[in-house]
Each structure stands twice: as C-alpha cells, then as structure tokens.
Amino acid sequence: MTVTAPQGFRASGVTAGLKPSGKPDVALVVNDGPSDVAAAVFTTNRCKANPVLWSEQVMRSRRARAVVLNSGGANCYTGPQGFQTTHASAELVADKLTIGAGEVVVCSTGLIGEQLESDKLSAGIAAAAEWLSADGGPAAAEAIMTTDTRSKQAVRSGEGWTLGGMAKGAGMLAPALATMLVVLTTDAAVDADTADRALREACRLTFDRLDSDGCMSTNDTVLLMCSGASGVTPDEATFTELVRDLCHDLAQQLLGDAEGADHDITIEVVNAASEQDALDVGRAIARSNLFKCAVFGKDPNWGRILASAGTTNAEFEPGELDVAFNGVWVCRGGEPGEPREKVDLTGRAVSVTVDLKAGGESATIWTNDLTNAYVHENSAYST
Amino acid sequence: MTVTAPQGFRASGVTAGLKPSGKPDVALVVNDGPSDVAAAVFTTNRCKANPVLWSEQVMRSRRARAVVLNSGGANCYTGPQGFQTTHASAELVADKLTIGAGEVVVCSTGLIGEQLESDKLSAGIAAAAEWLSADGGPAAAEAIMTTDTRSKQAVRSGEGWTLGGMAKGAGMLAPALATMLVVLTTDAAVDADTADRALREACRLTFDRLDSDGCMSTNDTVLLMCSGASGVTPDEATFTELVRDLCHDLAQQLLGDAEGADHDITIEVVNAASEQDALDVGRAIARSNLFKCAVFGKDPNWGRILASAGTTNAEFEPGELDVAFNGVWVCRGGEPGEPREKVDLTGRAVSVTVDLKAGGESATIWTNDLTNAYVHENSAYST
Numbered sequence: 001m002t003v004t005a006p007q008g009f010r011a012s013g014v015t016a017g018l019k020p021s022g023k024p025d026v027a028l029v030v031n032d033g034p035s036d037v038a039a040a041v042f043t044t045n046r047c048k049a050n051p052v053l054w055s056e057q058v059m060r061s062r063r064a065r066a067v068v069l070n071s072g073g074a075n076c077y078t079g080p081q082g083f084q085t086t087h088a089s090a091e092l093v094a095d096k097l098t099i100g101a102g103e104v105v106v107c108s109t110g111l112i113g114e115q116l117e118s119d120k121l122s123a124g125i126a127a128a129a130e131w132l133s134a135d136g137g138p139a140a141a142e143a144i145m146t147t148d149t150r151s152k153q154a155v156r157s158g159e160g161w162t163l164g165g166m167a168k169g170a171g172m173l174a175p176a177l178a179t180m181l182v183v184l185t186t187d188a189a190v191d192a193d194t195a196d197r198a199l200r201e202a203c204r205l206t207f208d209r210l211d212s213d214g215c216m217s218t219n220d221t222v223l224l225m226c227s228g229a230s231g232v233t234p235d236e237a238t239f240t241e242l243v244r245d246l247c248h249d250l251a252q253q254l255l256g257d258a259e260g261a262d263h264d265i266t267i268e269v270v271n272a273a274s275e276q277d278a279l280d281v282g283r284a285i286a287r288s289n290l291f292k293c294a295v296f297g298k299d300p301n302w303g304r305i306l307a308s309a310g311t312t313n314a315e316f317e318p319g320e321l322d323v324a325f326n327g328v329w330v331c332r333g334g335e336p337g338e339p340r341e342k343v344d345l346t347g348r349a350v351s352v353t354v355d356l357k358a359g360g361e362s363a364t365i366w367t368n369d370l371t372n373a374y375v376h377e378n379s380a381y382s383t
Numbered sequence: 384m385t386v387t388a389p390q391g392f393r394a395s396g397v398t399a400g401l402k403p404s405g406k407p408d409v410a411l412v413v414n415d416g417p418s419d420v421a422a423a424v425f426t427t428n429r430c431k432a433n434p435v436l437w438s439e440q441v442m443r444s445r446r447a448r449a450v451v452l453n454s455g456g457a458n459c460y461t462g463p464q465g466f467q468t469t470h471a472s473a474e475l476v477a478d479k480l481t482i483g484a485g486e487v488v489v490c491s492t493g494l495i496g497e498q499l500e501s502d503k504l505s506a507g508i509a510a511a512a513e514w515l516s517a518d519g520g521p522a523a524a525e526a527i528m529t530t531d532t533r534s535k536q537a538v539r540s541g542e543g544w545t546l547g548g549m550a551k552g553a554g555m556l557a558p559a560l561a562t563m564l565v566v567l568t569t570d571a572a573v574d575a576d577t578a579d580r581a582l583r584e585a586c587r588l589t590f591d592r593l594d595s596d597g598c599m600s601t602n603d604t605v606l607l608m609c610s611g612a613s614g615v616t617p618d619e620a621t622f623t624e625l626v627r628d629l630c631h632d633l634a635q636q637l638l639g640d641a642e643g644a645d646h647d648i649t650i651e652v653v654n655a656a657s658e659q660d661a662l663d664v665g666r667a668i669a670r671s672n673l674f675k676c677a678v679f680g681k682d683p684n685w686g687r688i689l690a691s692a693g694t695t696n697a698e699f700e701p702g703e704l705d706v707a708f709n710g711v712w713v714c715r716g717g718e719p720g721e722p723r724e725k726v727d728l729t730g731r732a733v734s735v736t737v738d739l740k741a742g743g744e745s746a747t748i749w750t751n752d753l754t755n756a757y758v759h760e761n762s763a764y765s766t
Contacts, residue, residue: 047693047701047717077689079702079718112686113719215673216694289672289753290598290761297762303495306460310430311599318430319462334430335462336496370672372755378673379680
C-alpha cells in the first residue's frame with residue numbers, strides 16, 4: 001500500500017488521457033493529519049519546470065496537505081501558460097479538499113517543451129479526488145510511470161510508526177537528483193527540522209549517487225509528508241536511518257529499471273583522501289560512455305576506468321591505482337594484474353572497485369551500461 | 384603529400400605486425416632541417432601513456448628531429464616495462480638517423496593496458512627508417528590509423544612556405560585534446576616561442592573544441608616540427624592563422640569520421656557574458672547523451688538542450704533562452720517557438736544555436752550524435 005501504508009494518508013491514481021497510451025496518468029496523495037509537516041528536495045537544474053517553481057514556493061512553509069502528480073507531460077519550458085496550468089491544478093485540488101492552494105505540491109513528468117492539456121488534467125484531478133482511498137497507494141504509484149516498466153514502491157516499519165514511498169524514473173538519472181518523482185509518507189510525529197534533515201541526508205546518500213546517464217532533469221522532486229497520525233516520535237537517528245534505507249530501496253529499483261540498461265553497475269572508490277575525491281572519481285567513471293559501452297560488451301576494460309580517473313583532480317598517483325571487476329583485480333599498480341579472462345560480466349550486477357591508495361575515505365556511485373536499447377529508446381521517445 | 388609537403392621532411396609508413404589486420408602500423412617523420420624547432424601539446428589526462436611521459440621530456444628542449452608513431456597499441460598503463468619499450472624505440476630511431484634519442488618524440492595509439500610487442504616494433508622502426516622518403520607523407524598518415532575509416536591529411540601554402548599535417552582519431556574525442564595524434568610540419572623559419580604560441584592558439588580553437596564522446600584520451604599528442612628549409616619567416620599572425628586553419632581542417636576530418644556517428648553537430652552558443660560561459664554551455668550540450676540520441680533520431684528536442692544548459696553556472700535567464708536547429712528557432716524565450724516539424728535533420732550536418740542573451744561573446748563546439756553503431760563499436764573494440 002506504500003504511500004498509504006502509514007496512517008493518515010489517502011491516495012488515488014486515474015486516467016486523464018494525458019498519455020496517448022490511455023494508461024493512468026494523474027495521482028493524488030493527501031495527508032489527513034493531524035500534522036502537515038513536510039520536507040522536499042528539488043532538482044538543482046537552473047532550468048526548472050513550472051511545477052518545481054510552484055512547489056518550491058509551497059514548501060517554504062515546510063507544510064503540505066496534498067501532492068498532485070501527472071505523467072504524460074513535464075510542463076517544462078512552457079512559459080506563463082504552463083505556470084498557469086500548474087497553478088490551476090493546485091487550486092482545483094485545494095477546492096476539492098477544502099484546503100489552501102498553498103498547501104498543494106505539484107509534480108509533472110513526461111516530455112518537456114509542450115503544454116499540458118489543462119482540460120484533461122482538470123477532469124483527471126476531479127476524478128482523482130473522488131477516488132481517494134486509504135488503499136490507493138499502488139494506483140498512485142502506477143499513475144506516475146513514464147518509460148518505467150514497473151511501478152516502484154517500498155514500505156518500512158518503525159516501532160509504532162510506518163514509512164511508505166513511491167517513485168518513478170527510468171532515464172535522465174543523474175546527480176543532484178535523478179529524473180525522478182518520489183513521494184514519501186510517514187505517520188511518525190516529527191517536526192519540520194527533523195523531516196528536512198532526514199530527507200536531505202537520505203537523498204545525499206541514495207538518489208544523489210545514482211548516475212544512470214549523466215543527464216540532470218528539470219522536474220525532480222522528492223517530497224516527504226508527515227501525518228503524525230501514529231502519535232509516535234522516533235528519535236532522529238532512527239528516523240533518518242529508516243528514511244535513508246527506504247530511499248536506498250527506491251533508488252535501487254530506479255537503477256534496475258533504467259532505460260535500455262543490461263547491467264546495474266556499482267562503482268566503489270576506496271582509500272580516497274576525501275569523500276569528495278571518491279565521489280569525483282566514481283562520477284567520472286559513471287559518465288564515461290566508453291566504459292559504459294565496454295560493460296555492455298561484457299569487457300572488463302580497466303584502461304577506460306583509469307582514463308576516467310585521470311580527468312579528475314582527486315588525490316592519487318596514476319602508477320599506484322588498483323581496479324577490480326567483480327572482485328578480480330585486473331589492474332594492479334596501474335598495470336595489468338590478474339587476467340581479464342577471469343572476469344565474468346554475463347550477470348546483470350557488475351561491481352567495480354577502484355583503490356586510490358590515498359587515504360581512508362570511500363564512496364559508492366550506481367550507474368548503468370550504455371546499450372543499443374538506450375540509444376533506441378532515447379532517439380525515439382518524442383517522435 | 385601532407386607532412387612531406389614542406390621542404391626538409393621525409394616520412395614513411397610500414398607494417399610491423401602490431402595490428403592483427405596486417406595493415407601498416409609504424410610511421411616515421413624526420414625533420415632534416417636546417418632548423419629543429421618544435422612545439423607540442425599533450426593530453427591533460429593525469430593518467431598518461433608511456434610515450435606521452437617520454438615525449439614531454441623530449442619537448443622540454445623545444446626541439447625535435449623525428450617522431451615515431453605506432454598504431455596497434457597505446458603502450459598505456461603498462462608500467463616500467465612499457466616505458467622501456469618507448470625508450471628503446473627512441474634509441475633505435477636515434478641510432479638509425481644518427482641523432483640523439485632526446486630528439487625523438489614517440490607516439491602510440493590503440494588499446495590501453497597491454498604491452499606492445501617490442502620485437503615487432505623494433506623491426507618496424509628499422510624498416511620505417513629504410514623507407515623514409517620525401518613523398519612518404521600519405522604512407523605515414525595511413526600507418527597511424529586505428530578505427531579511422533580514412534586517413535586525415537591537409538596542406539596549406541603561405542608565401543614561399545608550406546604547412547602540412549596528418550591526424551588520426553575516431554573515438555574518445557574530447558576536450559583538452561581528442562584521442563588523437565597529430566603531426567604538423569612546416570618549412571617556415573620560426574622560433575620556438577612563435578611555434579609554441581601558434582600551436583597552442585590553434586589547438587585551443589580547434590581540437591580542444593571537439594567533444595565527440597566526452598572521453599579524454601591518455602595518448603593525445605599534437606606535434607609541430609619546423610625545418611626552416613624555405614628560408615622564409617612569415618609574420619606571426621599569418622603563421623598562427625594558417626596553423627589554426629589547417630588544424631580546423633584536420634579537426635573537421637576527425638569529426639566526420641567519428642566512430643559510429645550519423646551526424647556532425649555544430650553547437651554555437653552566442654550572446655554569452657563570456658567565452659568561458661559559451662564554452663561551458665556548449666560542452667554541457669555536447670555531453671548530453673539524451674540530446675545526442677535525439678539527434679540520432681532526427682528529433683529537434685530543444686528541451687534536452689535547455690536541460691543541459693541548466694546544469695551550468697553560465698550567466699543567463701532560463702526564461703529568455705532561444706534555441707535553433709538548422710536555423711529554425713524551435714524555442715523562443717524558453718518556450719516553444721517555430722514548429723519542430725519545420726526542422727529537417729536527415730542530413731549529416733546539424734547546427735544548433737543557443738542564444739543566451741547575456742552578452743556579446745560566443746563559442747563553437749563540435750560533437751557527434753550517439754548511435755547504435757557507436758555503442759556497438761565501443762562494446763566490441765577490445766574483444
């Protein structure tokens with residue numbers, strides 16, 4: 001039941017006709033309280049979609065009663081008319097729920113640069129309000145899918161409180177958030193500061209370390225709504241850890257469903273002088289098309305890993321680097337190590353370890369391989 | 384006759400057997416003087432190949448008498464044994480030509496992480512020295528090819544002096560040089576300072592603005608050798624302009640032969656607050672896999688261009704950006720402009736113009752689309 005697993009939430013997912021496929025495309029999640037504490041993290045892309053511009057304003061109060069989400073159109077680069085559509089959506093939700101428009105977060109996903117059909121959207125929102133229910137979580141999760149092949153949901157239980165979540169995103173997954181909409185709900189009674197800190201820490205270690213194709217979206221939003229309906233206030237460390245754990249689960253579901261990918265690649269950079277150094281090296285590797293093509297070809301091409309590491313300013317000596325594929329150290333001290341024939345890359349999961357021998361810090365980045373299917377899907381998406 | 388077009392140069396290209404295909408793989412270019420002035424630019428990758436480590440030392444004197452180049456192996460990440468192979472190559476060339484090893488630049492290209500077969504290389508160098516001739520330029524240009532489908536050569540004539548050049552490179556083309564070996568020769572009588580300034584300026588505006596796949600090589604070398612045999616000393620502006628023009632020609636040949644590419648894309652960023660801003664935006668676009676896939680799909684997806692621009696710190700207002708594909712302004716003021724149906728992307732040449740409306744500076748970046756053929760070629764290259 002995901003976002004409706006915690007007490008105090010209702011949700012729905014309906015078909016408004018925004019998607020040519022006729023699949024569900026409008027979702028609504030409502031927090032019935034008693035608390036309306038919320039926290040959100042948005043894309044750091046400077047070219048933000050209209051719903052992000054709107055929702056950033058809403059979230060200044062750190063309170064939200066509802067979130068309305070649509071697939072079938074990102075409402076991005078659609079100017080004042082597009083902003084008007086977003087605003088009208090929030091007003092309509094507010095009207096149906098007898099709350100204020102300033103309490104309604106709006107999220108959109110789909111093609112950018114085209115106006116949403118506001119009549120269809122309005123009708124969809126009205127229907128979504130009618131269909132709200134305490135077991136509407138799965139329907140909502142389905143309605144936010146775009147090129148996703150399956151809906152992404154997760155639930156975690158604390159002591160006397162629950163955390164639920166749904167996510168969408170299958171391409172444009174990159175740091176500073178993936179193309180991704182995530183709604184988390186909890187019935188824990190937490191204050192706005194705690195919710196904000198927990199969400200930021202969770203994002204930093206999970207969604208921000210997904211780098212599927214290096215492309216940063218314009219619509220990314222991660223929203224956490226807290227109803228307080230359980231009456232339980234967990235200690236902050238416990239709360240933060242459960243939020244992080246649930247975000248990790250959703251992030252891995254996103255990675256596993258990335259557009260056209262054959263392999264899920266975990267890049268662990270160890271013995272770095274700083275966490276930032278480890279991240280820089282991990283990201284440089286995750287963004288190398290040559291490396292990603294090699295993994296698609298089941299080729300443990302460690303030379304392309306060193307060539308990527310060499311583009312960073314991280315502290316290391318090129319002649320000291322070790323690299324392993326799936327635990328086989330094919331590069332030792334910047335030279336050929338164990339025979340590459342010992343590496344088997346036929347499975348979906350690929351692990352790459354890079355030892356910088358420059359300190360005690362480490363970081364993990366998750367990415368995918370670059371495949372013919374990725375090229376196909378992204379050359380045909382808007383046509 | 385390219386590198387042997389100017390007076391004072393001999394060259395050759397032979398088959399040493401380093402390439403499984405049995406095609407030519409060792410080239411030698413010799414400057415018979417009277418001058419031995421030279422300038423070079425190397426990859427800025429910190430993980431440099433052995434020939435680059437050697438050649439950087441050679442070029443400290445800003446003089447060179449010969450360059451020996453091999454395809455069939457990059458001699459990169461091959462440790463002390465690999466460096467020994469490079470050193471022995473230079474010694475052998477020096478021995479054959481009765482010059483010093485410190486006057487011999489060495490370049491290698493091919494797969495990284497594997498030792499070169501030094502016996503074959505030595506035999507090849509001996510043969511190349513035998514075959515040196517004043518019309519050996521084309522043979523040399525052919526011997527440095529890897530995945531190139533054709534050799535790249537160009538010649539320019541000054542008043543009483545000549546400039547020739549050859550290049551190889553078809554993948555891993557990225558800023559701070561492409562995977563690319565370039566040898567330029569001239570019989571102009573220029574001093575080392577002039578040669579160095581002219582070469583750096585030319586590289587900055589040509590090779591450094593190629594960004595085929597965002598991957599920076601470990602072996603990139605651009606070498607300019609000046610024999611002074613014409614006895615003519617052109618003024619520096621004229622000399623610099625001709626070097627730039629010839630480098631532009633070679634860069635466009637590299638772009639046109641990029642691995643698996645269907646389209647050559649020129650990204651011009653205009654009305655930027657600074658040249659660096661224009662470059663940052665241009666590079667961000669050139670590195671967006673989603674944009675590159677869209678061009679492959681003949682889709683003028685300007686949303687992906689704005690999304691890329693939004694990841695930079697360049698000065699601009701997102702709501703003011705204009706974007707054109709092949710002269711059709713599909714985005715005006717951050718919103719849909721002329722109908723995308725007016726854009727025809729069936730030809731190989733695609734031009735993208737982004738107007739930042741933030742100043743008077745501009746810059747051009749050249750890239751390619753991302754295709755199934757690119758993925759295929761780079762997933763199969765080493766296997």
